[in-house]
Amino acid sequence: MLKLYSFGPGANSLKPTLALYEKELEFEHKLLNPAKFEHHSEWFKKINPRGQVPALEDRGNIITESTLICEYLEDEHPTDVKLRPDNSFDTAQMRVWTKWVDEYFCWCVSTIGWHRMVGNMVKGLSDAEFEEKLKDIPVHEQRVKWRRAREGFPQEMLDEEMRKIGVSVRRLDDHLADNEWLAGGMYTLADICNFAIANGMQHGFSEMVNGTDTPHLLRWIEQINERPAVKKMFASVPNELKKD
Amino acid sequence: MLKLYSFGPGANSLKPTLALYEKELEFEHKLLNPAKFEHHSEWFKKINPRGQVPALEDRGNIITESTLICEYLEDEHPTDVKLRPDNSFDTAQMRVWTKWVDEYFCWCVSTIGWHRMVGNMVKGLSDAEFEEKLKDIPVHEQRVKWRRAREGFPQEMLDEEMRKIGVSVRRLDDHLADNEWLAGGMYTLADICNFAIANGMQHGFSEMVNGTDTPHLLRWIEQINERPAVKKMFASVPNELKKD
Numbered sequence: 001m002l003k004l005y006s007f008g009p010g011a012n013s014l015k016p017t018l019a020l021y022e023k024e025l026e027f028e029h030k031l032l033n034p035a036k037f038e039h040h041s042e043w044f045k046k047i048n049p050r051g052q053v054p055a056l057e058d059r060g061n062i063i064t065e066s067t068l069i070c071e072y073l074e075d076e077h078p079t080d081v082k083l084r085p086d087n088s089f090d091t092a093q094m095r096v097w098t099k100w101v102d103e104y105f106c107w108c109v110s111t112i113g114w115h116r117m118v119g120n121m122v123k124g125l126s127d128a129e130f131e132e133k134l135k136d137i138p139v140h141e142q143r144v145k146w147r148r149a150r151e152g153f154p155q156e157m158l159d160e161e162m163r164k165i166g167v168s169v170r171r172l173d174d175h176l177a178d179n180e181w182l183a184g185g186m187y188t189l190a191d192i193c194n195f196a197i198a199n200g201m202q203h204g205f206s207e208m209v210n211g212t213d214t215p216h217l218l219r220w221i222e223q224i225n226e227r228p229a230v231k232k233m234f235a236s237v238p239n240e241l242k243k244d
Numbered sequence: 245m246l247k248l249y250s251f252g253p254g255a256n257s258l259k260p261t262l263a264l265y266e267k268e269l270e271f272e273h274k275l276l277n278p279a280k281f282e283h284h285s286e287w288f289k290k291i292n293p294r295g296q297v298p299a300l301e302d303r304g305n306i307i308t309e310s311t312l313i314c315e316y317l318e319d320e321h322p323t324d325v326k327l328r329p330d331n332s333f334d335t336a337q338m339r340v341w342t343k344w345v346d347e348y349f350c351w352c353v354s355t356i357g358w359h360r361m362v363g364n365m366v367k368g369l370s371d372a373e374f375e376e377k378l379k380d381i382p383v384h385e386q387r388v389k390w391r392r393a394r395e396g397f398p399q400e401m402l403d404e405e406m407r408k409i410g411v412s413v414r415r416l417d418d419h420l421a422d423n424e425w426l427a428g429g430m431y432t433l434a435d436i437c438n439f440a441i442a443n444g445m446q447h448g449f450s451e452m453v454n455g456t457d458t459p460h461l462l463r464w465i466e467q468i469n470e471r472p473a474v475k476k477m478f479a480s481v482p483n484e485l486k487k488d
Contacts, residue, residue, distance in 0.1 A: 061333045068339045076332035088320035089305045095312045103347055140411070167384070 090184030097190035108164035119149035176216035246271035334428030341434035352408035363393035420460035
């Protein structure tokens with residue numbers, strides 16, 4: 001059976017989680033606890049040496065990178081529910097959007113998320129404890145990010161990331177003003193991968209994502225949240241960031 | 245007929261050019277002159293509003309993003325020559341490599357290339373002439389890069405990019421020590437997209453890419469250069485950087 005290693009349903013972990021629910025594929029869900037740095041543990045680095053979730057296990061093979069896992073599910077596990085357009089041109093447009101999430105949109109939102117929340121996970125640690133944690137992180141850029149999150153990101157960097165978030169929500173809203181979905185006139189991986197980053201911005205970035213400034217983006221976020229597979233997924237998969 | 249808009253056979257422009265030659269697909273090749281900033285001209289921004297090459301025209305549709313053009317050619321124009329593995333797992337591994345080029349490897353090499361060469365294109369311009377050129381560039385990040393190339397990149401940035409180049413060639417060499425090709429045991433888009441960036445480093449970065457430090461990477465670069473389609477392509481497509 002398929003096995004997904006991920007955090008709760010947000011950011012990159014949300015992408016394959018949602019694709020699996022939409023496709024109604026059976027899978028075992030191994031949720032890792034980011035607060036315990038479980039993705040940097042030795043057992044998980046045997047699954048993904050980069051110490052990053054999500055990762056998919058399929059008959060002994062490990063597939064990494066959230067967007068590529070989604071494409072893999074379409075390639076290897078076709079179902080009646082198609083999350084990729086049937087024609088090549090629309091598929092290319094879908095990929096322009098998934099590429100853009102991975103190269104631009106996810107990074108600016110992520111930095112602000114780390115600034116606001118993730119940094120708190122390590123602010124209580126002593127210098128020695130923190131340095132010990134860093135040793136477990138295999139990717140240089142991730143170590144730098146943890147260090148910055150603990151010490152505080154430079155204001156110039158935060159300003160630049162906020163500018164990029166502004167550009168991103170404008171781009172999404174402009175496109176969604178004339179299109180129900182991002183690519184190919186249907187709900188695709190372009191929507192899933194962008195939703196994974198955009199969902200929640202109506203709360204956390206409500207000064208930018210709201211009914212006045214970005215009505216089309218808000219409509220699209222709400223529309224995706226109303227999908228049966230999305231509701232089922234959020235009802236089933238615990239979110240470690242929500243404190244009830 | 246297919247029509248490719250690109251620069252000469254280097255960097256991102258090389259990717260679809262090489263895929264088209266390998267697949268022996270007929271196409272019209274519209275070469276743009278980077279020294280004349282033709283990609284920022286009004287006529288080309290009607291083709292790609294981002295003012296970036298390469299772009300592929302296929303029956304009135306425009307496909308952008310070099311890696312996605314390559315995937316599109318596999319999707320829409322299958323030929324006897326396959327540049328993507330037949331099975332989904334190997335395809336996912338291929339995409340890990342093409343994604344890595346686009347998100348990591350190409351950027352560090354590009355910055356040093358701009359520092360060494362591209363900046364010279366604008367250093368002779370007056371401030372007013374340069375500002376006029378900048379107005380034609382639609383992408384904010386590209387305007388920033390041109391400004392930095394003209395004023396000089398901060399040393400800290402150049403050092404960091406050189407560090408990343410070191411990580412990149414190590415990663416390639418380690419993988420190619422045990423594998424003839426990057427993914428799926430065959431020549432794929434993973435090789436084409438990485439070769440597009442790595443080829444030439446045996447000259448321009450010979451302190452890092454050489455027979456002693458990276459023998460496997462060098463073997464792979466030479467092996468690809470010996471392919472009939474690659475030789476034919478380099479013999480046919482003029483390279484604006486080479487002064488004969």
